[in-house]
Amino acid sequence: MRIDVVSIFPEYLAPLDLSLVGKARQRGQLDVRVHELREFTHDVHRTVDDTPYGGGPGMVMKPQPWAEALDAVVASGDGGVPTLVVPTPSGRPFTQELAQQLAAEPWLAFAPARYEGIDRRVIEDAAERMPVIEVSIGDYVLAGGEVAVLVIVEAVARLLPGVLGNAESHQDDSFAPGRMADLLEGPVYTKPAEWRGREVPDVLLSGNHQKIARWRREQAFARTLRNRPDLVARWRREDMDKHDLKA
Ligand code: SAM
Numbered sequence: 465m466r467i468d469v470v471s472i473f474p475e476y477l478a479p480l481d482l483s484l485v486g487k488a489r490q491r492g493q494l495d496v497r498v499h500e501l502r503e504f505t506h507d508v509h510r511t512v513d514d515t516p517y518g519g520g521p522g523m524v525m526k527p528q529p530w531a532e533a534l535d536a537v538v539a540s541g542d543g544g545v546p547t548l549v550v551p552t553p554s555g556r557p558f559t560q561e562l563a564q565q566l567a568a569e570p571w572l573a574f575a576p577a578r579y580e581g582i583d584r585r586v587i588e589d590a591a592e593r594m595p596v597i598e599v600s601i602g603d604y605v606l607a608g609g610e611v612a613v614l615v616i617v618e619a620v621a622r623l624l625p626g627v628l629g630n631a632e633s634h635q636d637d638s639f640a641p642g643r644m645a646d647l648l649e650g651p652v653y654t655k656p657a658e659w660r661g662r663e664v665p666d667v668l669l670s671g672n673h674q675k676i677a678r679w680r681r682e683q684a685f686a687r688t689l690r691n692r693p694d695l696v697a698r699w700r701r702e703d704m705d706k707h708d709l710k711a
Pocket of ligand 1: 550551552553554575576577578579580581582599600601602603604605606607608609610612
C-alpha cells in the first residue's frame, strides 16, 4: 500500500518510521511519503493560513497550497488516484470496520489540518477527482490532524497481509468482525502463573480449549457490558446464541 501525508509538521509523522509501521516500510509492504505543505506556497513567509470569511476566532488553511500539494501527490502516481482521508472532528467515526475498508485500498493520501481546518473548497475540488472520506478519531478536538493520521495508519497497517507476525492476531481483537463482533477482548495473561500473590485463572492452565474459548467469551461479554453498554445494544439474538450465552 502507498500512503502520502501532507502536513505543515512533517516531523510529527516521524513515528511512522518505528515499530510495526516502520518494519512494514522496511519490508516494502508500505510505501510512506510525507510532504511539507509549505513547499507548495509561493510567498516569502510560506503562508498556509488566513482569516476566516464571516469573521470569528482562529485561522483557516488557504486553498492554494493544499490544492497544489494534492495535485503533486496525484501527479506522482502511475495514473490512478488515492483515496483522500481528511481527519476532522466533524467526520464519520473511525472504527475497525472503516480501518478494514481503508486497508483494502491500494493508495491513501492524508490531509491533516491545523488551525480551524482547511478551506472547504479544497475538499469539494478533490472530491471531483478522487474518493474523499472525512474521518474523526473521537469526540474531542486535537490541535492538529497529524496524531489522527498516526492512529489511522497504525490501525490500517496492522490489517495488511503479512504485516502482523501472526495473521490471526487481529481476528480476535476487540471490534473485529466475525467471531468477536461487537465484543471487547477480555483480559490476557502471560508467565509466571503466580505474580504478587495473583494467580492466572485456572481454566487458562487447563489445556481444555473448549472451556478456554467459552471462558474468553464470557469475559468478553462481561467487559463489554461493563465498559461499553452502547455496544451491547447492538447485540442480536443470533449472536448471543452463537456465543453460547443465551439470554
Ligand atoms: N474547528 C474545528 C472543529 O471544531 O471541528 C477543529 C479544528 S482542530 C483545532 C484542527 C485539526 O485537527 C482539524 O482540522 C483536524 O485535522 C484535526 N483534528 C482535531 N480533532 C480531530 C478528531 N477528533 N479527529 C480527527 N482529526 C481531528
